[in-house]
Structure formats: C-alpha cells, structure tokens
Amino acid sequence: MRTFPLHALLSLGALLALGVYAFRLGFLPWAWVGVGLGLYALLVLWGLRFGRHHALLGLGLFAYWFPPLAFLAPLLFALLFGRGLRQKEQAALYGWALVWPALALLLVWHVFPTFYAFYLSLFERVNFLRPAAFAGLENYRILLQDPLFWKALGNTFWYVVFTVPVGLLLATGVAILLNTQVAFLGFYRTLYFLPYITALTAAAAVWRWIYHPEFGFLNWLLGTPGLDWLNTPKGVFALLLEPLGVQPPGFWAGPSLAFVAIMVMSVWHFLGYQVVILLAGLQAIPKEYYEAAELDGASFWQKHRLITWPLLSPTTFFLFTLGLIGAFQVFTQVYVLTPTVGVLQDTLTLAFYLYNKGFRDSDFSYASAIAMVTFLLILVLTLIQRRVLERRVNYEI
Amino acid sequence: MRFRPGVLFVHLLLLLGGLVMAFPFYWMLATSLKSPQEALQAKPVWVPERMKPGNWLKAARLGDSPLWGGLAPGRSVELVFPGREGHPPRALVPRTPGAFFDPRADGTRVEVVYREGAWRVRLTNATEEAFRFLPLVVLWPKEVPLAAPLPPDAIRSQGEYWRLEWVNAVPGALGYVLHNYLEAWHAAPWGRYFFNSFFTALTQVAVGLFLAALAAFALARIPFPGKEAVFVLILATMMVPGEVLLIPNYVLLARLGWLDTYYALIVPWLASVFGIFLLRQFYLSLPQDLFDAARIDGAGYLTQLFRIALPLSLPGLVSYGIFTFLGAYNALLWPLIVTQSPEMRTVQLGLQAFVSEAGSDYGALMAASTFVILPVILGYFFAQRQFIQGIARSGLK
Structure with a gap:
C-alpha cells in the first residue's frame, strides 16, 4: 500500500508560506497563493483516505493568516503520529524538514534576488518615487556606451593583471620559505597573516595616513615630498614613459597612480590569506619527492619548478579564481582611500560604480544592469578559465 | 647541528618581508600615541614621547x-x-x-x-x-x-x-599615554557601535551555524527524495556574486520595512552556502558505522545529529564561526547601505564616519583604528591555531 507523502506536503507548505509573504509584500499576485492553497487542500483531502487523523493537516490552510502554519502543521502531525512511519518515509520527512530552514532563507535572499535583479534591470530608472516604465534591454544598451562603465571595467582588468600575479608570486615565495622547517614559523606566519584579519576599513585608514601628501610616511621614505598619491589621476605607464617623451593614449596609460596605491594596499591585505592557503598546499606535498630529487642532484630551482609548481597548481588555480572574482568586488579600500572616487573618477571599480548608481543616484535599474553584466562576466571568465587553465592543473599527488 | 648559511638567508628574507607587512601596524600604533604636533611632521617621529616609560613616570x-x-x-x-x-x-x-x-x-x-x-x-x-x-x-x-x-x-x-x-x-600615566584613545572614544558612541557589531556578528554565527548544521546533516547523511536537486540549487547560488544581491535585497528589506534595523544587518546573511558545504564535508568524512550503531540503539536522526555529528565536527564549526564572524565584523558595504541612523552603525561604519570627520587629527584616527581591530587581533592571539586552520580549510576542496 502506498503511504501519504508527508514530505511533499511539508515542502509545499514551505513554498506556500513564502508565497503568502511574497503576496503580502506585493511580489506575487493573489492567484499564485490561491493555487498553492488549492493544492495544499487537495493533498490534505487525499490524506484523509489514510486515516481520519490526517485532518490535523488542514491546520496548514490557515497559512493565509499565519504563513508558517503551512510548514508547521505537517511537522506537528509528524510529532504526534510519527511513530508508525517507516524508515524511508522518516528519512524523506526529516531530510526535507532539516533542509528547509536554510533553503527557504537561500531562496528568499539569494535565489529570488538574482532573478529580481534581472527583472529590475529591464525598467527605466526604478526608484519607487513613481511607477517605472518597461524599457527592455535599454539599460544594457546605455551601459555598453557608458564611458564610466568602461573605466570601471578597465580598472578591474588592471586590478587582476597587477594584484593577482604579484600577490601569488610573493605569497608562493613566502610560503616556500616558511616551508623550509624554519624556526619561529608561528611568529613569521603571524606577521604575514595579521593584515588579512584586520578590517579593511581600518587598514585603509592607516594606509591613507601613510599615503598622506605632506606628512605621509611613504613620501618621506621615497623622498617625494608633496606627491599626492591618492589624487593623481595620471596613468602609471604614462608617468613612467614621460621622461622618454612617449604619451600612451587612453587605456594604455595604465591604471592611475591613485589606483596603483589602492592595489598595493590590497596586495598587502590579502597576502596573508594566500600564504596560509599555499602553505597548507605545500605541506600536503609528500617529502619523499624532494628527497628523491635531492638524491638525483636536483637544484633548488629544479625542485621547485618540477615538483612544487605542478603539485601546487590546484591551490594556485583556486587562489587565481578567487583573485579574479575578488577584483569585481573591490569596494571598501576604494571607499575609504578615495571617497569621491579620486580625480575624474579614476579609481572607479565595478562594485563602486554599482553603489554610486544605486545608492547615490538612486537608479536601481541601471545599477541592476551593472550587477547583471558583472555576473555574466564572472560566469564567462570562470568558464573560460576552467577550460583553458584547468587542463594544466594537476590534481593528483 | 651544522650551521647553514642558507638558513640565515631565509630568516633575513622572511624578516624583511615581515617588517614590511608589520610596518603599517607599528605606524598606526605609533601615530595613535602622538600629539598632533608630533604626527604632523614631514620627518617621521619614530618613537613618540608618550611611548617612553620615563615620561609615564613623570605623568603619574x-x-x-x-x-x-x-x-x-x-x-x-x-x-x-x-x-x-x-x-x-x-x-x-x-x-x-x-x-x-x-x-x-x-x-x-x-x-x-x-x-x-x-x-x-x-x-x-x-x-x-x-x-x-x-x-x-x-x-x-x-x-x-x-x-x-x-x-x-x-x-x-x-x-x-x-x-x-x-x-x-x-x-x-594611562591618561597621558592613552590620550588619543580617550579622545577618539568620547568623540563618537563607540560603545553602541561595538554592541551593534558584536550583536550582529554573533547572532549571524549562532543562528547561521545552527541552520547550516541542520541542512548539511540532511544533505550528507539522510537519503531523501529530491536531495540532488537541493544540492544543485545550493551549488548554483554559489555562482552568484554578492554584488548582484545588493539592490534586490535592499528593495526587499525596504518593502519589509526592515531598513535601519538589526534584521537588515543579520537576516540576509543567515543562510550560508559556504557553511553548508563545509559542514557537509565534515559529516561525510565521519564513518558510517557510527551512525549505524546509533540507529541500532534506537537513535533518531535528530539524536544522531546533535549527539554524534555535531560534537565530532567541532573543528568545522569553529572554522565556520571564525569565518562568519570576521566577515560580519569587518563588513562595510552592507551596513553602509542598509543603515542610516547613527544608533545602527557598526564599528566599521563608525570608523568610516570618523575618517571623514576627524580631519587632520591623525592621532585620534589611528587610535580609533586600533581599537576597532583590537578584538579580532586579540581573538587571533587567543586562538591562533583555529584561525589559521579555519582560514586554510576554506581553500581545501
């Protein structure tokens, strides 16, 4: 004999509860809630065939007034009459009951917003002051011609090109040195790791002070008094090539000096994380490989090029991916170091542009368009990266 | 043991890099003990007067x-x-x-x-x-x-x-040394900021941990219909970058009337995909015999979860706790968006406001930065191993 699918009712109840909330907030038309309630009622009616006590499940129909009831009613039923359940049913019920709290939160705060962002991006300037007009892909068309968007994208590109290789190289070097059974390992690791757990806001405040044009430490160290690091919009390549009389145009002038200052601070901040991850990766490489190589007379470079590098590649790959995605989310450092996005918006990043458009210009639809394009870019880049790079990654040890 | 010059070289390199990494911290600390005249010097003052023990005695x-x-x-x-x-x-x-x-x-x-x-x-x-x-x-x-x-x-x-x-x-003595700290502390309601930050972060950790533990246990140990679909859905949410969620979640909070409340700071980040994955990995690594034995003794799924799986996955819980706490305590962008009133500010937001208000009082600014990062640094020194392992674990597949 078939048994009553209590877990299905439970899941339907959870969805119904979310649906009622969505209806109350005006995200869902009444019809959907009606359909949900109807289905729920049908299931409960069907349940009556398995025994009159299933009428208790009808409690869930009061979800219209108290939404969680739709989810709680099946749980209450299981609590009262769950003794007779067979193992399979029990697994189904418990599985869903345990998954739903987290799943519901994910649906509401992660899955739904992803689609809602796309929906918002199709309207003309949503800001809730007046009804918005449907604009199709107009926002995306404007976005593709928006010089500031390209500026932000260019900065993101430079951020990846500068910070990821430099950070990885430095971190790999430090990790290899730390992995040589050096004394005071804990002390050194702490030195390198502390910046990472320091709040970016505080760290950026300190660096702002170090970069201070008149009294900053850096200007004293480099002997460049008065150099205003964070307010110099000129590209670094242009600055370097200036003595040669070469004037690289536009994008090829490179990231502005201000943005380079931000990148240096970012490398400092994230280095410790990379070191710790790489050190864990290094420690997973069997010592026998190195011993065998030493017997064969391999030099320091040979050992690291032929053993460390290939065997560490999954870790490096992971950090590379993380750095790539992180570049699209640079915000805090820029916000603290250059609150007005520098001179001529030269330190604009994608996350900052999104914030500016959404919360300073209150143009939610355009900001959503930026978000969607960012999402798409990250998706495409990770896919390409997987295709191209992952082939070269050696997962076996 | 034979003395190797290589070891000295390694120490030298590590120390040099470590000095660069630690310098901003020293500079923050030194500046926080400087009088304005000492701070605003073109030639840096390495050891401010308030750092010298002889002066402490005079001040006492x-x-x-x-x-x-x-x-x-x-x-x-x-x-x-x-x-x-x-x-x-x-x-x-x-x-x-x-x-x-x-x-x-x-x-x-x-x-x-x-x-x-x-x-x-x-x-x-x-x-x-x-x-x-x-x-x-x-x-x-x-x-x-x-x-x-x-x-x-x-x-x-x-x-x-x-x-x-x-x-x-x-x-x-203390009033002399900590003058800037007292000044910074009295300049803004830091007590309130710290309460907000700790309350937000700790609630996120506690509730998030509980929800993730439930869901992860179901996904790892209970065979229920639809499990694969749930797993794929959770995997898919991992692909969505955080910035996509900013605008729609803000809109959602606005419709709920939750802007500028603790709900806005806490609820959207309760369900963590990272936590679910991490704990699921832990539960999967536990031997099945353990659970079989428990079942034979008549333990239900909840007993298995709370009596066996949770206690044995303590390192995973600690990792997740540290990660979530750091993320919540150090966050700037989200609190910046969803709070307006000074009473709802978190410490990072308070510090950010202080950066723009303090003007050239760098002593007080660095003092504020110091006490903002102090709780995390202290936590690190108390639980160094857990911190490092917790962070390293985030990089393992």
Missing part, C-alpha cells in the same frame, strides 16, 4: 590618581620647571575656543612661584566639579634652558617666549 605624578589623573575640587597640582630667578614664566589655562563659559579656564587658580631653584606652576581647582582634562599653556623665556616636568604636546615660538602647550596637565 601629575593628577590625583597615578593611573588616570584628574583634579578633584579643592585639590592642586604642581608642575616643576628648573630655572633661574628673574626670568619668570607665565602660565594660563586656555579657553576652549568659542565656549561661552569654560569652568576649567575660569575656575582654576594659577600661581607661579620660585622656590628652591625651580619655577613652580601650581594649578588649583576652585570649582565644585572634578576635572578630567586640564589644558595648560606655559610661556617660557627663550634665554633660559628648558626642562619641562612633562614633554609638552606642542612647542611654538611666541616673541620672547616659547609657548609650551599641554592638552592635559593632570593626565596620570
């Missing part, structure tokens, strides 16, 4: 309490300046600029007398209230060599005199 003699100083009604304090008779210094308590009535300037009796080879500046509190700070200015004739009872916070030239300024003539 000034004020009622050796630690926190202060001047109770009717009490007096004597500052001794060795000098020559015939060249009297002048002393005054400066008025707070723009203050209509200043009890400290009006109610302090200042006497300057010469006795036993030294000029004595005697300050007596003639009011009914106790002073915690008592600023003092002494004009010292330039032709007499100066030996101040406490290094002045600022020295300026004023005609025939040196104008010596103290922000507090009754500091006590």
Whole structure:
C-alpha cells in the first residue's frame, strides 16, 4: 500500500508560506497563493483516505493568516503520529524538514534576488518615487556606451593583471620559505597573516595616513615630498614613459597612480590569506619527492619548478579564481582611500560604480544592469578559465 | 647541528618581508600615541614621547590618581620647571575656543612661584566639579634652558617666549599615554557601535551555524527524495556574486520595512552556502558505522545529529564561526547601505564616519583604528591555531 507523502506536503507548505509573504509584500499576485492553497487542500483531502487523523493537516490552510502554519502543521502531525512511519518515509520527512530552514532563507535572499535583479534591470530608472516604465534591454544598451562603465571595467582588468600575479608570486615565495622547517614559523606566519584579519576599513585608514601628501610616511621614505598619491589621476605607464617623451593614449596609460596605491594596499591585505592557503598546499606535498630529487642532484630551482609548481597548481588555480572574482568586488579600500572616487573618477571599480548608481543616484535599474553584466562576466571568465587553465592543473599527488 | 648559511638567508628574507607587512601596524600604533604636533611632521617621529616609560613616570605624578589623573575640587597640582630667578614664566589655562563659559579656564587658580631653584606652576581647582582634562599653556623665556616636568604636546615660538602647550596637565600615566584613545572614544558612541557589531556578528554565527548544521546533516547523511536537486540549487547560488544581491535585497528589506534595523544587518546573511558545504564535508568524512550503531540503539536522526555529528565536527564549526564572524565584523558595504541612523552603525561604519570627520587629527584616527581591530587581533592571539586552520580549510576542496 502506498503511504501519504508527508514530505511533499511539508515542502509545499514551505513554498506556500513564502508565497503568502511574497503576496503580502506585493511580489506575487493573489492567484499564485490561491493555487498553492488549492493544492495544499487537495493533498490534505487525499490524506484523509489514510486515516481520519490526517485532518490535523488542514491546520496548514490557515497559512493565509499565519504563513508558517503551512510548514508547521505537517511537522506537528509528524510529532504526534510519527511513530508508525517507516524508515524511508522518516528519512524523506526529516531530510526535507532539516533542509528547509536554510533553503527557504537561500531562496528568499539569494535565489529570488538574482532573478529580481534581472527583472529590475529591464525598467527605466526604478526608484519607487513613481511607477517605472518597461524599457527592455535599454539599460544594457546605455551601459555598453557608458564611458564610466568602461573605466570601471578597465580598472578591474588592471586590478587582476597587477594584484593577482604579484600577490601569488610573493605569497608562493613566502610560503616556500616558511616551508623550509624554519624556526619561529608561528611568529613569521603571524606577521604575514595579521593584515588579512584586520578590517579593511581600518587598514585603509592607516594606509591613507601613510599615503598622506605632506606628512605621509611613504613620501618621506621615497623622498617625494608633496606627491599626492591618492589624487593623481595620471596613468602609471604614462608617468613612467614621460621622461622618454612617449604619451600612451587612453587605456594604455595604465591604471592611475591613485589606483596603483589602492592595489598595493590590497596586495598587502590579502597576502596573508594566500600564504596560509599555499602553505597548507605545500605541506600536503609528500617529502619523499624532494628527497628523491635531492638524491638525483636536483637544484633548488629544479625542485621547485618540477615538483612544487605542478603539485601546487590546484591551490594556485583556486587562489587565481578567487583573485579574479575578488577584483569585481573591490569596494571598501576604494571607499575609504578615495571617497569621491579620486580625480575624474579614476579609481572607479565595478562594485563602486554599482553603489554610486544605486545608492547615490538612486537608479536601481541601471545599477541592476551593472550587477547583471558583472555576473555574466564572472560566469564567462570562470568558464573560460576552467577550460583553458584547468587542463594544466594537476590534481593528483 | 651544522650551521647553514642558507638558513640565515631565509630568516633575513622572511624578516624583511615581515617588517614590511608589520610596518603599517607599528605606524598606526605609533601615530595613535602622538600629539598632533608630533604626527604632523614631514620627518617621521619614530618613537613618540608618550611611548617612553620615563615620561609615564613623570605623568603619574601629575593628577590625583597615578593611573588616570584628574583634579578633584579643592585639590592642586604642581608642575616643576628648573630655572633661574628673574626670568619668570607665565602660565594660563586656555579657553576652549568659542565656549561661552569654560569652568576649567575660569575656575582654576594659577600661581607661579620660585622656590628652591625651580619655577613652580601650581594649578588649583576652585570649582565644585572634578576635572578630567586640564589644558595648560606655559610661556617660557627663550634665554633660559628648558626642562619641562612633562614633554609638552606642542612647542611654538611666541616673541620672547616659547609657548609650551599641554592638552592635559593632570593626565596620570594611562591618561597621558592613552590620550588619543580617550579622545577618539568620547568623540563618537563607540560603545553602541561595538554592541551593534558584536550583536550582529554573533547572532549571524549562532543562528547561521545552527541552520547550516541542520541542512548539511540532511544533505550528507539522510537519503531523501529530491536531495540532488537541493544540492544543485545550493551549488548554483554559489555562482552568484554578492554584488548582484545588493539592490534586490535592499528593495526587499525596504518593502519589509526592515531598513535601519538589526534584521537588515543579520537576516540576509543567515543562510550560508559556504557553511553548508563545509559542514557537509565534515559529516561525510565521519564513518558510517557510527551512525549505524546509533540507529541500532534506537537513535533518531535528530539524536544522531546533535549527539554524534555535531560534537565530532567541532573543528568545522569553529572554522565556520571564525569565518562568519570576521566577515560580519569587518563588513562595510552592507551596513553602509542598509543603515542610516547613527544608533545602527557598526564599528566599521563608525570608523568610516570618523575618517571623514576627524580631519587632520591623525592621532585620534589611528587610535580609533586600533581599537576597532583590537578584538579580532586579540581573538587571533587567543586562538591562533583555529584561525589559521579555519582560514586554510576554506581553500581545501
């Protein structure tokens, strides 16, 4: 004999509860809630065939007034009459009951917003002051011609090109040195790791002070008094090539000096994380490989090029991916170091542009368009990266 | 053991890199102990006066309490300046600029007398209230060599005199050293900010941990229909970058009427995909025999979860807890968006506001940065291993 699918009712109840909330907030038309309630009622009616006590499940129909009831009613039923359940049913019920709290939160705060962002991006300037007009892909068309968007994208590109290789190289070097059974390992690791757990806001405040044009430490160290690091919009390549009389145009002038200052601070901040991850990766490489190589007379470079590098590649790959995605989310450092996005918006990043458009210009639809394009870019880049790079990654040890 | 020059080289490299990494911290700490005049020097002051133990002893003699100083009604304090008779210094308590009535300037009796080879500046509190700070200015004739009872916070030239300024003539040892900290702490409601940050972060950790533990257990150990679909859905949410969620979640919070409340700070980040994955990995690594044995003894799924799986996955819980706490405590962008009123600010937001308000008072700014990062740094030193392992674990597949 078939048994009553209590877990299905439970899941339907959870969805119904979310649906009622969505209806109350005006995200869902009444019809959907009606359909949900109807289905729920049908299931409960069907349940009556398995025994009159299933009428208790009808409690869930009061979800219209108290939404969680739709989810709680099946749980209450299981609590009262769950003794007779067979193992399979029990697994189904418990599985869903345990998954739903987290799943519901994910649906509401992660899955739904992803689609809602796309929906918002199709309207003309949503800001809730007046009804918005449907604009199709107009926002995306404007976005593709928006010089500031390209500026932000260019900065993101430079951020990846500068910070990821430099950070990885430095971190790999430090990790290899730390992995040589050096004394005071804990002390050194702490030195390198502390910046990472320091709040970016505080760290950026300190660096702002170090970069201070008149009294900053850096200007004293480099002997460049008065150099205003964070307010110099000129590209670094242009600055370097200036003595040669070469004037690289536009994008090829490179990231502005201000943005380079931000990148240096970012490398400092994230280095410790990379070191710790790489050190864990290094420690997973069997010592026998190195011993065998030493017997064969391999030099320091040979050992690291032929053993460390290939065997560490999954870790490096992971950090590379993380750095790539992180570049699209640079915000805090820029916000603290250059609150007005520098001179001529030269330190604009994608996350900052999104914030500016959404919360300073209150143009939610355009900001959503930026978000969607960012999402798409990250998706495409990770896919390409997987295709191209992952082939070269050696997962076996 | 044979001495290897290579080891020395490794230490040298690591130490050099470590110095660069640690320098911003030293600079933050040093600046937080500087008077404005010391901070605003083109040539950096490496060791500020307030860092020297000799000065702590001098400061301990000034004020009622050796630690926190202060001047109770009717009490007096004597500052001794060795000098020559015939060249009297002048002393005054400066008025707070723009203050209509200043009890400290009006109610302090200042006497300057010469006795036993030294000029004595005697300050007596003639009011009914106790002073915690008592600023003092002494004009010292330039032709007499100066030996101040406490290094002045600022020295300026004023005609025939040196104008010596103290922000507090009754500091006590701690009041002297931590002057900038006290100033920064009283400049904003930091107690409230810290409460907000800790409350937000700890709630996120506690509730998030509980929800993730439930869901992860179901996904790892309970065979229920639809499990694969749930797993794929959770995997898919991992692909969505955080910025996509900013706008739609803001809109959602606005419709719920939750903006500028603790709900806005906490609820959207309760369900964590990272936590679910991490704990699922832990539960999967536990031997199945354990759960079989428990089931034979009549343990249900909940008993298995809370009595076996949770206690055995403690390292995973700690990792997740540290990660979530750091993320919540150090966050700037999200609190920036969803809170408006000063009472709802988190410490990072408070610090950010302080950065833009403090102007050139870098001593106070660095002091604020120090106490904002202090809880995390202290936590690191107490649970160093858990921190490192927790962070390293995030990189393992």
